Amino acid sequence: MKNSKYTKFVVITMVVLFVIVSMLSCTIHQSNSSNSSNKLPPGQAKKMSGSKSAKAYAPGQQKK
Template sequence: MQTSKYTKIAVIVMVLLFLVLSVISCSTHVHTGLGPGGPAPTGKKVPPGQAKKMNGDKSAKAYAPGQQKKH
């Protein structure tokens, strides 16, 4: 049985393609946001003083739950 030069090249290309796809499919997951410096996790309330700082206000009274007026 005689194999052509093109068949050998095709086999090498397919093996290399398989190896490249195997390496590319590996992934890692990095969880951020729970430590200091990360964004606040969703569902948690921001303290009134921090909300004041984020909005640039001088008073935290508007953000405190006990200071909200009932309509």
């Protein structure tokens, strides 16, 4: 009888510890989408600067 009481206690303790460790190890990863939302399209940047061409503001059009 004593053996089963201790076994039951140990099993319940292990389950509770597992749940606690599982909850503590959860992390939330947030993407940094605010950076991309602050960027203007090339045409809008051109209008704001007064340039004639939007080529300088388009990332795919940069000279290497």
